[in-house]
Amino acid sequence: MEFQFLGTSAGTPTRRRNVSALALRSEGARHWALVDCGEGTQHRILRTPWSLNDLRAVFVTHLHGDHCYGLPGLLASAAMMNRTAPLVLAGPAPLRAFLEGVMATTGLGLPYALDFVEVGGTAASALPDHVMPDLAVAATALSHRVPSFGYTFTERRLERKLDPARLQAAGVARGAAWGRLQRGEDVVLPDGRPVRADDVLAPPRKARRVIVAGDNDRPELLLEEARSAEVLVHEATYTDEVLCRIGPGPQHSSARMTAAAAAAAGVPNLVLTHFSPRYQQHGALAMADLEEEARAAYGGRLFLANDFDRFQLDRDGVLHRLEDDAGKAGPAPAGAQAQR
Amino acid sequence: MEFQFLGTSAGTPTRRRNVSALALRSEGARHWALVDCGEGTQHRILRTPWSLNDLRAVFVTHLHGDHCYGLPGLLASAAMMNRTAPLVLAGPAPLRAFLEGVMATTGLGLPYALDFVEVGGTAASALPDHVMPDLAVAATALSHRVPSFGYTFTERRLERKLDPARLQAAGVARGAAWGRLQRGEDVVLPDGRPVRADDVLAPPRKARRVIVAGDNDRPELLLEEARSAEVLVHEATYTDEVLCRIGPGPQHSSARMTAAAAAAAGVPNLVLTHFSPRYQQHGALAMADLEEEARAAYGGRLFLANDFDRFQLDRDGVLHRLEDDAGKAGPAPAGAQAQR
Structure with a gap:
């Protein structure tokens, strides 16, 4: 399984990080899934090998703008590329109202069908099989200012060997x-x-399992799911100190909270994302503070995601950050969009 | 007066051009106006000296996604920067329904007021004086698949000399x-x-006047306004040949159509924008084709806009493309956003 971050900033984009989006697919698959779609996600996709025509489904964790404002433009661009295959849109209820409202007020017609799959409830619930034929997907309710979910992606088709x-x-x-x-x-x-x-046939190997969580101030809600997962991708918006200063209102996790929950679940790979812009500027606060706080609470393989980082989960459950990054080494220079 | 292009592509973003947006202000003013706000406009603004806190008004030409999908994210980011000053939002009627729908479905609350100014009708009509204290603004109805307008910005406060x-x-x-x-x-x-x-006092000099038009397949609708303007910014989505092949359905202008109307109006400076992505790729079609077609029909000062191009209109009515581009020469490299 592999995934690539298209945005890792919380709330607003910065010069180096866009707002949330992550592309994911199972090994060797042509179709892929997008988890969240902040504004500018389609611009990020232009700099990667992911194709809008091969996008099978979008999983929206929650309906805050930094996780969904890129969706209308992405749908419009897929339409201009003459996409005809239906697109699954999974997320909490306001997703459909949000998109239908935008489409009605901005004259957006699509030459392909939208297949809305509403996620809800409080326990982990399986999404219909057709959503991702090669991946079983389940949604787990999290704790945030609006309904927010974590998505668990589990390999469905496992190759087996003759014994x-x-x-x-x-x-x-x-x-x-x-x-x-x-x-x-x-x-x-x-x-x-x-x-x-x-x-x-020999018994199948364990199906790999990756969890991509939305905004959440109670990472322990994912404990059960994370016990059987190889990878947890979870927000770490602040350090504990900043979270205490801001107070619990925004309902985000600190790096320590997320790391402690991952340690309790025994998940072997933890990827932190959704960093407050305050850590991305020059000043007293730094990304290193987030990393240090997480490392103190978690002994597994820890990563702090950057935009365009690609990760591959091997069959032994070890997650690798790929150095040869196709998203950064295309035929045009990575910064071409910002230049003439 | 000065203005800067933040997006010059039609329909979808490309690696080099974002969808429509233009920043404009009168000489020496702190407050500025944004004309259109396609997805990713706030990302572009991050690479320029324009500040969301000094943004006075957004003028939306029409409610197609490539001209307005960046608005919700821009409003949200201004909120996170603790903006408190009211923001004028001028545009055709669906603008308010579009934004209020997005705000309601995505839990977007703003710590500042939105002052909606609905533009409509068919003739050029003046917007209220408070919209831009230093610029008189009028809206002229154009011809497109949805109601579309051109905005005329006229200097209001003219310095005068003793005679x-x-x-x-x-x-x-x-x-x-x-x-x-x-x-x-x-x-x-x-x-x-x-x-x-x-x-x-000596008689005041002529007030400078700049027209920024929305999508439009009848540029002659701006003839009256353009006769007294120094600058016309207008779409030139295709060449004549491509327009003929596509047919009139999309309701865009060719470079020839726009250039001919500008020549008929005698406007001394013409800036073309909103170029179909087909001219931006390697292939048989090129930006040079658009330029050649326009030059054949227009003898004034002609420019084809690029993203981040800054223009200054001097007091003699001569438009200059500024070479020393602050939008490209900031402290961070222009391509930093697309890199780690």
Whole structure:
């Protein structure tokens, strides 16, 4: 599984970080999912290999502007590229009212269907299978000023290998049957004996699982989901000190809170994002403060996301930040948009 | 008067051009006006000296997404910067419904008032004086798929000089009275004679006038306004050839159509913008085609706008494209946003 950050700033864009968006797909898949779509997400996508035509679904964590104001423009641009495939839009209820209101007042007609999937409730709930054919998706309710959710993406199609011992026990000689059994097909041998693929395949490896959470001041709400996940992507808007000064009103997590919850869940990879712009300027506060606070509470693999960072989760559950970043090394210089 | 393009692409952003927005102010003014606000306008503003706190009014030409989808995010960011001054939002009727719908569905509250000014009708109509204290603004109805307008900005406060011949004729000797008369105050001379400032000041120079038009397939609708203007900023979405191939449905102007109307009006400076992305890619079509077509029909000072281009209109009515571009030469490299 792999994912790329398209925005990592909280509330407003800065010169280096855009507001929230993350692209994700399973290994080798053409279709991809977008989690949140802050203003300017389509501009970010222009600098990556992700194609709007291959976008299968958008999962909106919550209906605050820095997580959804890029959606109308992204839909309009997909329309101008003559997209015809339906697009799944999953999120809390105001998502549909927001988009339908914008479309009605700005004359936006689309040549493709929008398939709205409303997420709600308080417990983790599975989304319909058609949403992402190669990924099972579940939504977990979080705690924020408006309904906010975390999305759990779990691999659905796991490759399996033939087990030599089981083949021998079943008396299946090397031949054409092996290929069909490997593909999961049951066969009838030349001597008339039926063999079920499930009986000769090795047990599947664990399905990889990635959680991408929305804004949330109670990261412990994800404890159950995170226990079986390899990766947790979660906000760390402030340090504890700044959170105390601001007070609980905005309902965000500190780096320490998020790190402590990840440690309690035993999730092996933690990626922090959604950083307050105050840490991105020159001054007394720095990204290093957030990192230091998180490291003190969490001993796993810790990352602080940057815009355009690409991550790959290998089959052993180890998350890697890719250095060879296609999002930054395209044919045009990365800063071309801001220049003539 | 000066203005800066923040977006010059039609319909969708490209790597080099964002969708429509233009910042404008009168000479020496702190407050400025924004004409249109496509998605990503606030990101562009981050790379210029324009401050959201000094933004006085936004004039929306029409309610298509590439001209207004940046507005909710810009309002939200101004709120996070603790703006308190009211903001004028002028545009056709759906503007208010669009914004109020977005605000209601996304929980956007603002710590400052929005002062909606609805533009409508078919003839050029003056907007209330309070909209821009230093600029008279009028809206002219254009022809597009939805109601679209061109905004005429005219200098309101003109400096005047004392006329030596008139001073002599009125018998006003050099002294303190000169300063007060220069400032427009009427005086009573030591010998008891009253002197009216208007009688000894030279006639004011012509007020500079700039028209910024929205999408429009009948540029001749601006003929009357353009006759007394120094600058016309108008779309030139395609060349004639491409417009013929696409047909009149989208209701845009070709470079030739715009140039011919500008020539008929005798406007001395013409700035083309809103270029179809097809001219921005490598291929058979190029920006040079648009320029060539316009030059063939217009003999005045012609410019094809680029994002971040700054223009200054001098007191003689000559428009200059500024080379020393503060929008591109800030302390951070122009491409910093797209890099780590």
